[in-house]
Ligand SMILES: *[C@@H]1O[C@H](CO)[C@@H](O)[C@H](O)[C@H]1NC(C)=O
């Protein structure tokens with residue numbers, strides 16, 4: 357303990373200039389200076405266990421991210437026992453914030469058999485303990501793409517319970533107000549209900565501090581209206597908590613133009629959305645990389661530093677033209693937003709969605725499970741909810757998933773369907789598949805499906 361406290365102090369002391377911290381107010385993020393914060397982020401997961409433990413690597417990457425114009429990274433998995441001082445300083449020195457997923461390979465919440473138990477709670481706490489002291493931590497995720505179809509909605513109260521408990525833990529420990537949120541798969545028929553559910557209810561201790569979407573709707577040369585972003589905006593315009601893209605950057609067709617950034621940071625969306633995180637930094641089999649560390653090798657190669665056919669460390673080399681295209685987009689996009697002082701939040705929480713068979717199988721603001729409360733497939737809604745929803749679930753059954761992608765254009769429905777298909781392997785195989793694996797696998801499947809559709 358003493359050692360880690362000392363190390364923490366040393367870390368702070370060696371930092372050149374501390375970054376201002378980020379907090380949520382109403383539907384926006386603000387720096388402690390009072391300026392509104394918009395993400396220009398990059399998903400960063402070079403190794404599946406923890407990319408924030410290799411100081412020299414972080415320094416190399418942070419320097420190039422600064423050139424790119426990034427101000428944040430998202431990291432899906434960290435090892436809370438590793439030393440992160442060097443990496444967090446490297447990113448801080450480059451003006452880069454970090455969004456950290458609290459779950460680990462063995463602790464994430466699964467849709468088909470959701471749990472929120474003491475094992476998970478303790479594991480999430482360890483990650484929060486390890487990171488809360490870095491002033492450039494922007495926020496924590498309690499889950500990534502846990503729900504992918506309407507009937508997964510029975511898992512939503514578990515995600516919300518995780519947020520409730522991690523917020524309470526943060527506050528009880530006296531940690532600063534680091535926002536706690538969730539990163540959702542963009543599934544057309546699920547999204548509006550899920551988005552509203554995560555923010556609904558009149559007790560803010562039980563709702564998320566922010567919501568974010570992994571959205572691949574805007575592919576190639578498209579537009580605000582054609583891509584489906586117009587609906588993302590319509591669904592979010594009255595949202596009472598911050599919302600942003602926690603993954604974006606469709607890669608079919610290539611090269612990527614990142615035109616959607618102009619919409620996100622422009623007049624149509626910047627009053628509602630807090631920027632975007634581009635998937636992803638490193639080039640891997642899924643072809644989403646902005647940089648590479650050298651030529652690819654055979655997928656089975658076993659040389660040091662090569663995993664899944666890609667070198668995962670060294671000097672990052674921009675991938676052309678994608679890196680420059682993103683850089684030149686971001687360079688022109690700097691919405692000033694509003695100042696914290698001038699902003700009086702007026703949006704109220706959305707209504708909790710009502711039961712619709714197959715689309716959203718919870719009735720309103722159901723009681724959240726307590727830690728360790730067991731999931732019961734026979735009476736899913738009865739376990740997580742009051743008796744009311746059970747009555748309703750027997751009474752309905754006419755609802756078919758007709759809203760799927762109906763109005764969001766072909767690219768959007770293709771990507772929604774694709775992500776839905778893509779995410780399933782993790783749920784089916786459970787923890788045998790890591791998030792990391794399902795990611796590249798998922799994106800590959802998504803890419804192929806989109807190709808087929810086109
Ligand atoms: C808690 O949930 C996790 C993930 O579902 C599971 O692996 C673990 O066995 C559970 N632990 C307890 C104590 O129930």
Ligand SMILES: *[C@@H]1O[C@H](CO)[C@@H](O)[C@H](O)[C@H]1NC(C)=O
Nearest residue numbers: 520524558559560561562724
């Ligand atoms: C709000 O939720 C928290 C966490 O569940 C609970 O402790 C508190 O009593 C609730 N407040 C009200 C007014 O219900």
Ligand SMILES: *[C@@H]1O[C@H](CO)[C@@H](O)[C@H](O)[C@H]1NC(C)=O
Nearest residue numbers: 544548587588590591763764
């Ligand atoms: C939300 O988005 C969906 C498309 O994804 C659209 O059909 C629906 O009309 C939108 N709802 C609102 C309130 O704008």
Ligand SMILES: CC(=O)N[C@H]1CO[C@H](CO)[C@@H](O)[C@@H]1O
Nearest residue numbers: 611612613677680681684685
């Ligand atoms: C927006 C942007 O920067 N577009 C460029 C992306 O890359 C292609 C191919 O080099 C260029 O033609 C575009 O102008």
